[in-house]
Amino acid sequence: MPATNRRTVLQGIGLGGAATLAGCSTRSAPKATQTQKAMNKQKQQTAKRVAAAPTDIPDPISRNESKEVDVTLRPEEVTAEVEDGVTFNYMTYNGQVPGPMIRVRKGDTVNLTFENPAENDMPHNVDFHAAAGPGGGAEATMTAPGETAHLKFEATYPGAYIYHCAVPNMDMHISAGMFGIILVEPEEGLPEVDHEFYFGQHEIYTDKRPGEKGQHNFDIESMKREEPTYVVMNGEKYACTPDKYGAGKVQTGDTARVFFVTGGPNLTSSFHPIGNVWEKLWPEGSLTTKPQTHIQTKQVAPGSTTVATMGFPVPGAFKLVDHSLTRVARKGCMAIVAAEGEENPEVFDPEPKQ
Ligand SMILES: [Cu+2]
Known part of the structure; x- marks a missing residue:
């Protein structure tokens, strides 16, 4: 669905447009109580583990030229244990917390596919602090369940940056697990470590x-x-x-x-x-x-x-x-x-x- 049509649909169900951006109008945003109800619904999907494996990191970058890097993020709503015998309805990127670590080099283009699975109950998006553009991509990736959005941006400045969900009730989504790191390596790379x-x-x-x-x-x-x-x-x-x-x-x-x-x-x-x-x-x-x-x-x-x-x-x-x-x-x-x-x-x- 083209971006404009997608936004129209989202606005129609009260989830769209300017309200997706941090600190902006909540004119068409769902009420926090609606989001809380959706968050506390009985989930179909249960996961054994949402904890990201701390060594699950892309290899350091050794190339000397820029390239386009394909990234797929799937907001997944899953029930899992916080500790033995205690369950919670998480919202994650790709089923893990924090979301997958994305690793690119300064000057690379990130080619993002953002797939909101049909079995979800909520809209989601992603705001990359490594992206220079409105909302870090939040509005461009705003999707209802069953929709897919695409975003391309150049990683113009190096550093380790957070990415996170930035829907109107973003504090609720982040506290359910929707954040991660995008690392933009400097052109010369990082010092070697073991x-x-x-x-x-x-x-x-x-x-x-x-x-x-x-x-x-x-x-x-x-x-x-x-x-x-x-x-x-x-x-x-x-x-x-x-x-x-x-x-x-x-x-x-x-x-x-x-x-x-x-x-x-x-x-x-x-x-x-x-x-x-x-x-x-x-x-x-x-x-x-x-x-x-x-x-x-x-x-x-x-x-x-x-x-x-x-x-x-x-x-x-x-x-x-x-x-x-x-x-x-x-x-x-x-x-x-x-x-x-x-x-x-x-x-x-x-x-x-x-
Ligand atoms: Cu979200």
């Missing part, structure tokens, strides 16, 4: 207490108060730890680069690697800025990212957390990278001889 990991933090607002068994419904009142039930990395409580899907694995002496995004929609993360520091850190994912060095805790605002490297001089479990630690101890916000290898008592000796 490992790369991808993590995204966001809040889940429900009508129950953390850990209370059963289906948790989305609760707009707790979102308005900004009091989430869960604060999670990669969509689920402690998803990327040995107790759930496993920790990231490295060897002592390796270097790792972490791509981190705060989806929010409301809380700023104080991103910290316990037992380590960020050796080099590119604030706000700005890859044209010189990195900061030896940073303990970095605030990452909703709608922003950070890129940071860490080393592993000694073996052990290195916990990546939001240093607002109640979110870690009680609300699920932690990932682990485990380093294996020889002890290095000169650097760190947990059992010194007396």
